[in-house]
Amino acid sequence: MSNPWRTQVGIVGAGPAGLMLGHLLHRQGVDSVILENRTREYVIDRVRAGVLEQGTVDLMIATGVGERLRREGMRHEGIHIAFNGRRHRIDFAGLTGGRAITIYGQNEVVKDLIEARVAAGRPLFFEVGDVEPYGMDTDAPGILCTIDGEPRDLACDFIAGCDGFHGICRPSIPATRLQQYEREYPFGWLGILAKAPPACDELIYSNHERGFALFSMRTPSITRLYLQCAPDEDVGAWPDDRIWAELRARFETSDGWQPNEGEILQKSVTGMRSFVGEPMRYGRMFLAGDAAHIVPPTGAKGLNLAMADVSRLASALAAYYSSGAAELLDTYSERGLRRTWRAQRFSWWMTTMLHRLEQDTAFDRRRQLAELEYLVSSRAAMTSLAENYVGIPFDEDLGLGTGKTRRV
Ligand code: APR
Ligand code: PHB
Numbered sequence: 001m002s003n004p005w006r007t008q009v010g011i012v013g014a015g016p017a018g019l020m021l022g023h024l025l026h027r028q029g030v031d032s033v034i035l036e037n038r039t040r041e042y043v044i045d046r047v048r049a050g051v052l053e054q055g056t057v058d059l060m061i062a063t064g065v066g067e068r069l070r071r072e073g074m075r076h077e078g079i080h081i082a083f084n085g086r087r088h089r090i091d092f093a094g095l096t097g098g099r100a101i102t103i104y105g106q107n108e109v110v111k112d113l114i115e116a117r118v119a120a121g122r123p124l125f126f127e128v129g130d131v132e133p134y135g136m137d138t139d140a141p142g143i144l145c146t147i148d149g150e151p152r153d154l155a156c157d158f159i160a161g162c163d164g165f166h167g168i169c170r171p172s173i174p175a176t177r178l179q180q181y182e183r184e185y186p187f188g189w190l191g192i193l194a195k196a197p198p199a200c201d202e203l204i205y206s207n208h209e210r211g212f213a214l215f216s217m218r219t220p221s222i223t224r225l226y227l228q229c230a231p232d233e234d235v236g237a238w239p240d241d242r243i244w245a246e247l248r249a250r251f252e253t254s255d256g257w258q259p260n261e262g263e264i265l266q267k268s269v270t271g272m273r274s275f276v277g278e279p280m281r282y283g284r285m286f287l288a289g290d291a292a293h294i295v296p297p298t299g300a301k302g303l304n305l306a307m308a309d310v311s312r313l314a315s316a317l318a319a320y321y322s323s324g325a326a327e328l329l330d331t332y333s334e335r336g337l338r339r340t341w342r343a344q345r346f347s348w349w350m351t352t353m354l355h356r357l358e359q360d361t362a363f364d365r366r367r368q369l370a371e372l373e374y375l376v377s378s379r380a381a382m383t384s385l386a387e388n389y390v391g392i393p394f395d396e397d398l399g400l401g402t403g404k405t406r407r408v
Helices: 016-027 040-045 054-062 067-072 106-120 240-250 302-323 327-354 362-377 379-390 394-398
Strands: 006-012 032-035 074-076 078-083 086-091 101-103 129-134 142-147 150-161 179-195 203-206 213-219 222-229 263-278 285-287
Touching: 006 016, 006 129, 006 142, 006 302, 016 032, 016 106, 016 302, 032 150, 040 106, 054 067, 054 101, 054 302, 054 394, 067 106, 078 362, 086 379, 101 213, 129 150, 150 302, 203 327, 213 240, 222 240, 240 263, 263 327, 285 327, 302 327, 302 394, 327 362, 327 379, 362 379
Parallel strands: 006 032, 006 150, 078 203, 150 285
Antiparallel strands: 074 101, 078 086, 129 142, 142 150, 179 222, 179 263, 203 213, 213 222
16 A cells, blocks of 8 residues: 555545535635545435525525526515414514525535535545545544445545534544433424425424424425434335325415425435534544534424534634634634524424424323413514524624634
8 A cells, every 4th residue: 555645634524514624625725535435326316404594595505506596596584383273484684684594405515615616626535435534633634435346545634524413523432531411202203305385485393292294395397395203213114195195285285385295206214313422523623513513403403514624624724724724623613513503492492492302291292282382472572583593694703712703
C-alpha cells in the first residue's frame, strides 16, 4: 500500500452532509475526497426528508446549487395541526416576520450536490469498501478503504465523519471520549409516496385516537403521507387499501378534507429515536449530520441540522487554512451542540404532543389535548412552534467564542 494519495479533508459519506461539506470546501479552495460505501443510485433514490429551513435554502442558493430548488421548491408559509375533528393553521410568515419553509426532497438535494461535485471535477467515490478512519488523535490521520478491489490509504489533515447514524466514524471514537444520550420511541412511521396531486397546499399534522398521521408532498403531482405504526411494523401487512382507509380515518375533520388517493409508488417503515453524541469532535475528526445526532422526524429538523453542521465546519476549516486560526474548529462542537439540543427539545415536544402511546392514561390524553388547545389558541404558543419550525438562521450560532453575534 505505498501511498502518495492525500487530501486536506477526507469525508466519509455522500449523504447531504458529506456532499454539501465537499461543495463548500471546494468553493473555499480546500481540497477534499468523498468516500461513500453505497452505489450512486442507492444514495439518489433513497426517499428521506423533504422540508428545508430558510437557512438551508439560502445556503444552497448562495453557493450555486439552488437553481432547481428555486424553480421547483414549494414555499410554505404555514402548517396545519388537526385534532378533535378540527384543523387549525399556524401562520409561520405572520408569526415570524415573513419566514417560511420550502418543500424539496432530500434526494433532490443529493442529486443537485452530486451534479455539482462531478461538474467541479472533485473526487467522489461510490461503492467504497472497508472504510476505516485512523490516527484521529495524532497529527497524521487517514482513512483506509478498498476501491475497485484495491486497498487504499488516504492521508488527510482532517477527517469529516458524515456517514450517518450507522456509520463507522462515531464508533471509532474510544467510548471514554464520547458521551451518548439516547431515547427510542415505541412507535415508527409508515411512509408512502403516492401519485396524487396534494389535496392541501400546506402540511397537516394530525393527532387522532387511532394514532398520528402526516400529510406532506414532494411535487404538484406527488403526495407524501405518514402513519404512526409499530417500530417494527411489517409493511407486508399494509396493502394499499388498508393504508388509504387508515389515512382517511386519521385525517377526518369536520370540514370534510381528505387526501387525494393514487398509485402508491413507495412504502417503508422507519423507527424513531433521539440521539446525541458529545462532543462532535475527536482530535482531528469532526462528526456532522446524522453521525452526530438523530432527531425524530416530527419537527423536520434532521436534514437542516446536518446542513447547519457542515456550514459551520466548512467555515471553520476555511478559516484554519487561510490564517491558521483554530478557534472556529475548537468551538465547532460546542456551537453545534447548542443548536442540536434546541432541535432535540423541539422534535421531542412535537413528537410527544402529536403521537398516541399505548401506555397513555386517560389523564395523559386529556393533558395532550389541553396542550393542543393551548397551542392553537395562544399567539405566544404558536409563535414558539413557528420560530422553531422555520429554524434559527445559520449564522446566528457563529457567536460563541467570537462575541460578535448573539447567542441562541
Ligand atoms: N463508509 C462510507 N460511507 C458510509 C459508511 C461507511 N462505513 N457508513 C455509512 N455511509 C454513508 C451512507 O451510505 C450514507 O450515504 O454515509 C451517508 C450518510 O448519509 P445520511 O444518512 O443521509 O446522513 P447525513 O448526510 O448526515 O444527512 C442527514 O439524513 O436521515 C436523514 O433526517 C436525516 O435528513 C437528515 C439527513
Ligand atoms: C416529509 O415531507 O417527508 C416530512 C415532512 C414533515 C416532517 C417529516 C417529514 O415533519
